[in-house]
């Protein structure tokens with residue numbers, strides 16, 4: 066059994082929860098629809114060419130990562146920034162904790178960053194009594210609720226405005242309001258104090274531009290700008306795959322990112338940060354650090370087949386398109402990344418043995434690959450991971466009955482005449498209840514719709530057609 070019983074129960078619970086189903090289904094449908102409008106051939110005729118270009122740039126950057134990392138470091142240092150290499154989450158947290166201690170900082174503000182979610186940075190810092198405040202509205206609500214993000218772009222997608230109203234009242238002791246604008250106002254007032262008091266601002270990075278040593282951040286709320294400019298110290302935590310060669314490559318990625326994620330032509334704010342405040346500048350931090358994290362990425366880089374998982378620009382389009390994500394929701398995926406991208410990167414970062422069921426959490430319908438702006442062949446990578454799981458679990462994958470059924474199926478498929486005879490016999494029973502309605506197969510069939518055999522098989526129809534043509 067690949068999936069743990071608790072995991073299966075949790076999935077069943079989500080599927081049976083009408084409130085979550087409605088919230089997730091309608092939010093992802095909206096995002097999906099908006100994306101389709103702005104990437105249609107009428108709206109963006111060069112869309113497919115942009116995807117090709119983005120794929121080529123990412124491939125080139127990953128194949129020459131050592132060169133571009135060196136270039137990035139040289140340019141960042143020239144502007145007064147510092148690059149810190151971190152092998153894993155422990156090293157990222159240690160660096161921040163030591164710096165906070167040295168500078169006497171006891172509170173920091175954070176903008177949205179999936180990389181820091183990946184390493185549970187908040188928990189690590191809070192464990193050492195360093196107050197850590199999320200400032201993206203969705204992330205802030207999630208933090209107050211003691212929850213974790215449900216979606217890589219829309220972290221509180223599973224919550225209704227009533228849920229948000231309840232969380233704000235319970236945790237901030239403010240008057241209850243279920244009006245989103247008023248809720249945003251409550252968060253804004255509380256967070257403003259935090260921005261002003263924080264000694265360190267932490268951000269992620271959407272892109273690290275090698276030829277200028279700049280960190281590029283896209284966002285819609287302006288909170289990332291405040292996090293990176295109001296406190297005296299700014300630390301950007303980024304996975305090493307965020308590197309792109311040239312500033313002009315942003316012309317490709319920025320056109321794709323906003324459109325694919327939220328259906329926007331461009332996000333509201335795009336910031337280019339390349340070092341601490343210079344003489345004569347009115348704002349900006351006094352110290353500027355980029356923490357470049359590996360955490361399993363170099364292992365992935367070494368695999369020529371699955372390396373393209375690192376091309377991801379975290380737009381979330383594959384989640385919105387995925388029928389499995391939209392049904393089982395974000396919390397049933399282990400790790401920070403959910404949906405199709407989570408199903409391929411989590412097992413590669415953590416090893417397939419940890420959650421062997423994950424690459425199987427897909428119908429392989431291909432919707433994810435179709436919408437991916439950097440053309441990652443997600444189904445191909447899923448199949449490759451499934452092969453690894455099967456090799457690791459030789460003799461354990463599937464129940465004995467399932468294994469016997471597939472062995473018989475393979476035996477029949479290698480004998481075309483027998484297959485044709487079987488299809489013809491099955492056709493005679495087309496009107497009767499399916500085999501999966503009875504006995505031990507009933508449990509398997511209870512969650513699957515098994516198509517009835519056709520009364521007349523394709524082969525017979527084809528033969529008759531050819532006869533008629535003669």
Ligand code: SF4
Pocket residue numbers: 325376377378379380381382383384406433436437438439440441
């Ligand atoms: S895999 Fe592609 S579609 Fe999914 S989040 Fe990454 S870039 Fe977006």
